[in-house]
Amino acid sequence: MIEILNPALLARARDTGALVADILQTLKARSAVGVNLLDIDRWTKSLITEAGAVSCYVDYEPSFGRGPFAHYICTGVNxxxxxxxxxxxxxxxxxxxxxxxxxxxxxxxxxxxxxFIVGETHPPESVALITATEKALAAGIAAALPGARTGDISHAIGTTLTEAGYTVNTEFGGHGIGSTMHQDPHIPNTGRPNRGYKLRPGLLLALEPWIMADTSTLAIDPDGWTLRSATGCRTAHSEHTVAITEEGAEILTLSKLPQG
Structure with a gap:
């Protein structure tokens, strides 16, 4: 299913995007040395509930997972x-x-x-991984113009990642979003330009480049959910929800809170 949002629904999408962005920024500020991942999950539940919103994750049960996700946020370490x-x-x-x-x-x-990196020690490899995904995300957003195609986004993301020296896994990538979290079109993190679905104003996309330092192969944890690098190397993931407008891509998940 591909949804095209009308102006009223797009206004709601802006509110949702702002909420997601602010929750993430609040959690980042709280994620210090000594904090437990389960604390982050509890904080997330509280922030979502206080806003009158609904988690897309807690009851999420796709074919590739093992039962409901049963938590409110994904917390990937290293x-x-x-x-x-x-x-x-x-x-x-x-x-x-x-x-x-x-x-x-x-x-x-x-x-x-x-x-992001927790604490005061910033390993250069980790900084490079984060920087690469953020640059790839910016390139994908810049390519998300009305009349362009999903392949143009994939090509922009993939070119940025490979030029930075990383290989790209295409099992999971960006996607449409709207009344549900995951919709068509699928947007791989590498691809050929001028291919795929033609972008139209009112379309919402979640663009999400992610990489692993020295592999493109994933391994799955016994929990049936968590995906790790097969070699144990470090990883990074950056994502925004954007709305296609007549002028270009509007980023909906930018926080106005102080950046920590």
Whole structure:
């Protein structure tokens, strides 16, 4: 299913995107050395509930998972990059933490992810991973013009990642979003330009480049959800929900809170 949002629904999408962005920024500010991932999950539940929103994750039960996700946020540490279930782990100095969050507010969903380093130690490899995904996300957003095609976005993201020296996994990528979290079109993180679905104003897309330092192969945890790098190397993931407008892509998941 591909949805095209009318102006009223787009206004709701802006509210949802702002909420997702602010929750992520609040959690980033709280994610210090000594914090447990389960604390982050509890904080997320509280922030979603206080806003009158609904989690897109807690009851999420797709074919590739093992039962409902049963948590409110994805918390990937170091080699965990996608669908990382919160568990009893206490953050340490230098950990690379990825927070991925999707909520629905008044019937419209938004999805975003941030990667950042906890504490005072900033390993150069981790900084490079985060920088590469952020640059790839910016390139994908710049390519998301009305009349362009999904392949143009994929090509922009993939070119940025490969030029930075990383290989790209295409099992999971960006996607349409609207009344539900995951919709068509699928947007791989590499591809050929001038191919795929033609972008139209009112279309919402969640664009999400992610990489692993020295592999493109994933391994799955016994929890049936958490996806890690097969080699144990570090990973990073950046994501925004954008709306296609007549002028270009409007980023809906930018926080106005102080950046920590």
């Amino acid at each position: 080699d965990a990059v996608l669908h990382a279930r919160p568990h009893d782990y206490t953050l340490t100095d230098g950990d690379l933490l990825t927070l991925d969050l999707a909520v629905s507010l008044r019937g419209v969903a938004a999805d975003a992810a941030i990667s």
